[in-house]
Amino acid sequence: MNLIDRTAYATPLRKLDPAYKAGFSLLVLILCLALNRPLVGVVAAAWMWILSIWWAQLPASLIRKVLLAEGIFLALSVAGVAVNIRFYPFFFGITADGLDSALLLFTRALGCASAMNFLALTTPLVDLLDLGRRLRLAPLLLDLMTLIYRFIFTLFESMERMRTAQDARLGYSGFWRGMSSAGELAARLFVDAYQRSARVQIALEGRGYAGDLRVLPAEYRRDRRVFALAAIVTLSMFFVWSL
Amino acid sequence: MCLLELVDIHFSYPGHERNALHGVSLHFPPGDRVALIGRNGSGKSTLMLHCNGILFPQQGEVRLGGVTVTSDRASLTNLRRHVGLVLQDPDDQLFSASVAQDISFGPLNLGLSTSEARARVDEAAALCDVTHLLNRPTHALSGGEKTRVALAGVLAMQPSILVADELINSLDPWARQQIFTILDRLVKSGKTVMLATHDMDVAFGWAERVVWMDEGKIYFDGSAVEAQLLFESENPAFAGHVPPRL
Numbered sequence: 163m164n165l166i167d168r169t170a171y172a173t174p175l176r177k178l179d180p181a182y183k184a185g186f187s188l189l190v191l192i193l194c195l196a197l198n199r200p201l202v203g204v205v206a207a208a209w210m211w212i213l214s215i216w217w218a219q220l221p222a223s224l225i226r227k228v229l230l231a232e233g234i235f236l237a238l239s240v241a242g243v244a245v246n247i248r249f250y251p252f253f254f255g256i257t258a259d260g261l262d263s264a265l266l267l268f269t270r271a272l273g274c275a276s277a278m279n280f281l282a283l284t285t286p287l288v289d290l291l292d293l294g295r296r297l298r299l300a301p302l303l304l305d306l307m308t309l310i311y312r313f314i315f316t317l318f319e320s321m322e323r324m325r326t327a328q329d330a331r332l333g334y335s336g337f338w339r340g341m342s343s344a345g346e347l348a349a350r351l352f353v354d355a356y357q358r359s360a361r362v363q364i365a366l367e368g369r370g371y372a373g374d375l376r377v378l379p380a381e382y383r384r385d386r387r388v389f390a391l392a393a394i395v396t397l398s399m400f401f402v403w404s405l
Numbered sequence: 406m407c408l409l410e411l412v413d414i415h416f417s418y419p420g421h422e423r424n425a426l427h428g429v430s431l432h433f434p435p436g437d438r439v440a441l442i443g444r445n446g447s448g449k450s451t452l453m454l455h456c457n458g459i460l461f462p463q464q465g466e467v468r469l470g471g472v473t474v475t476s477d478r479a480s481l482t483n484l485r486r487h488v489g490l491v492l493q494d495p496d497d498q499l500f501s502a503s504v505a506q507d508i509s510f511g512p513l514n515l516g517l518s519t520s521e522a523r524a525r526v527d528e529a530a531a532l533c534d535v536t537h538l539l540n541r542p543t544h545a546l547s548g549g550e551k552t553r554v555a556l557a558g559v560l561a562m563q564p565s566i567l568v569a570d571e572l573i574n575s576l577d578p579w580a581r582q583q584i585f586t587i588l589d590r591l592v593k594s595g596k597t598v599m600l601a602t603h604d605m606d607v608a609f610g611w612a613e614r615v616v617w618m619d620e621g622k623i624y625f626d627g628s629a630v631e632a633q634l635l636f637e638s639e640n641p642a643f644a645g646h647v648p649p650r651l
Contacts, residue, residue, distance in 0.1 A: 171542060286542065288502035309500060315544035316496045361497035368457050368490035369558065370482055370514030377506035377513065378522055 164315075165224075170286040175218045179382035180289040181296070186392050187281040193396060194273035197403040203269030205402050209395050210276035217391075218284045225279070232275045240264040240271075287311050292380050305375045313358070320354050321347065408470055408565050408597070409433040409488060414455060415464035425451040426462070427621040433566055438592050439599040440612035440629070448621040449570070449601045456568045456599075457490035486515055489564030493571040495551035504546070504554050505530075505539040511562040522561075529561035533587055549580030556587060566597040573600075573607065585611060609633040610648030 170176065175183065194206050207229070214220045244264035246257045287307075294304050324347050328334065333343035366375075409432070416426040426448050433439070441449050454460040455467060458474060458481045467474045467484070474484050492498050501507035505526055512522040530536045533553045538546065546554060552572060559567065567588075573581045588598050588611075599616075602608055608615055608629065615632035617625035625635055637644045 167542065168545075171545075286502070288506070288542065291502070308502065312500055312502055312543065319496075358497060361492060361494070362500060364454070364459050365490075365492050365498040366500065366510075367459055368485060368492075369511040369562065370485050371510075372478070372514060375500065376510065377501055377503075378509035378519060378526065380503065380506070 166282055167286060169220060169224065169283050173218045173220060173284050175284040176286070176289075177383045178284075178388070179384050180285050180293040182385065182388045183281055183285050184290070184293060186388060186395075187277040189392055190277040190280075190395060190399075191274045193399045194270050194277070197399060198266070199403045199405075200265045200269040201402040201405070202399050203266075203271070203273030205399055206273030206395075207269075207276040209398070210273075210280045213391075214280055214283065218280070220283055224283075228279055228283075229272070229276065232279075233272060236268050236271050236275070240268045243267055289380065289382075295379065301374045308375055309362070313355070313362075316358065317351065317355060320358075321351055324350060324354075408435060409456065410468040410471075411452070411455060411462075411465070412468060413465035414452075414462040414467070416451060416455065416460060416462050418451075424621045426455070428465075429618075429621070429623055430465075431616065431623065431626070433597045433599070435565065435597060436592055436595045437597040437599075438588075438611065438613045439597065440608035440615045441599055441601040441618065442603070442605070442608050442615060442632075443618035443624070447618040449618055451621075452618065453490060453568045453570050453599075453601060456566070457488050458484045459490070482515070485564075486562060487564055488566045488568060489559035489562055491556055491559050491567065491569040491572055493574065495548075495555035498555040498558065499543040499551060502542050502544070504535065504541050504543055507543055507554065508539075508558045508561050511558055515562060525561045525563070526557075529557040532560060532590065533557040534583065549576050549583065552576060552580065552584065553587070556584070560591075564596070566599070567591060568599045570601045571603065574603070605633075605636065605643065605646075606648045608648075609636075 190206050190210065194203050211225055211229070214225050215222050241264070244256050244260045245254075246260045247254050288311075291304055291308055291311075294307075295301075328343045328347060332339070334340040363371075411429055411431045414426050414429040415424060417424045429448070429452060431452075441452070443449050451460065455462060458467070458476075461467075461476055469484050469487060474480050499507050501510065508526045508529055509522050512525040513519075517525065526539070527536070530539055533556050535550065535553050535557050538550055538554065543551070543554065556569075556572070573584050576584065588600070591598055600607065600612070609632065610629075612629045615625065615627065615629050616623060617632060617635075625632055633648070637646070
């Protein structure tokens with residue numbers, strides 16, 4: 163999560179309006195779902211790869227690792243679709259239909275995942291929350307997301323400190339001792355989170371909290387070339403679909 | 406003219422027999438530089454929470470500009486506009502993922518427009534030397550940066566009195582010095598700063614007035630020089646120690 167966050171903050175696309183990035187990713191995702199050909203998913207993944215490296219200037223190694231992990235996961239998931247089992251008469255094997263379905267499912271899912279990767283790796287969550295406010299999503303939901311996102315990191319830091327303190331006193335010197343320490347850590351972390359929530363409430367009230375977390379909207383760059391890019395990607399996906 | 410007065414405050418937490426505050430009376434004239442000292446559990450934090458209206462006295466009253474503060478929204482907003490509270494751990498205070506958005510929270514709650522709030526954010530960020538951090542995520546800041554951002558979040562509300570609970574405890578000497586520079590600017594501009602601390606160098610070297618609490622009562626309220634003499638008479642090991650100029 164830290165890596166995704168750091169990458170999203172470092173990319174030159176960070177300041178591009180998240181509505182453009184989300185719209186673009188959503189368009190690719192919808193096209194992958196709507197255009198029913200395996201090559202469409204491949205083209206979508208290829209476009210997202212190119213744009214991630216050339217436009218968003220993300221490290222190629224990172225994109226490769228993410229896509230590889232997702233690809234392996236998807237391949238294992240669709241293997242069940244390719245394999246056909248029948249009991250009367252008994253058949254166990256791979257049919258052409260099964261293979262086609264698995265390939266379509268795999269490429270479609272990979273295309274969609276690539277579009278979401280692009281969004282996640284170029285848009286920090288704070289910008290997505292900002293977009294949610296502009297789209298008038300429920301304030302309570304957005305406030306909860308804001309606090310959860312912020313306190314994931316704080317909770318991680320607390321957990322690291324507690325784990326180090328346990329480790330320094332041989333808390334993880336054996337399997338059962340480790341299990342016991344991990345259980346105690348989880349319980350203590352819960353108490354810590356509860357106490358922190360009370361302190362956060364005090365801090366918010368001290369600054370005039372009146373029921374919703376009102377903050378300034380962020381300022382973004384708007385680049386109309388995104389529309390041209392979206393048109394090119396759409397046309398190329400329609401072209402391979404029509405082949 | 407005292408902006409904030411605490412008059413004969415009594416308070417005990419639910420389920421606790423002992424009073425956390427027992428007949429505490431204090432006044433804060435403008436431009437005062439106050440250190441709040443005392444043992445753990447002496448009532449310092451409880452006193453600070455009363456100053457900002459987070460807690461209400463069970464007996465006695467808090468007055469702002471001579472007017473008694475009540476629990477209605479308008480009265481509380483007015484109190485919080487004038488008295489800013491900074492907590493000990495900045496991670497308790499920074500709720501937003503973005504520094505600029507976090508600082509803007511207070512001004513927007515005061516009902517300011519977006520442009521006014523933006524101006525307040527820029528001003529507070531400049532005062533606390535965090536302008537270069539405005540676009541950074543709060544979780545990526547160092548301890549000193551987090552403290553300065555938390556301070557900026559409160560100063561953006563332009564309070565007349567700043568109440569800070571052990572603000573500098575976990576900071577390195579360089580970060581501490583930055584905080585003292587900010588606090589000095591505030592005092593010079595006529596604001597009152599009350600800093601709760603366990604660091605006697607801060608109490609006797611930085612403050613002009615020391616409020617010493619013990620078991621929920623004001624044990625001493627006077628000049629830092631007198632407070633130091635009293636402290637040394639009770640703790641001979643500290644006798645002759647010259648606090649640094651902060």
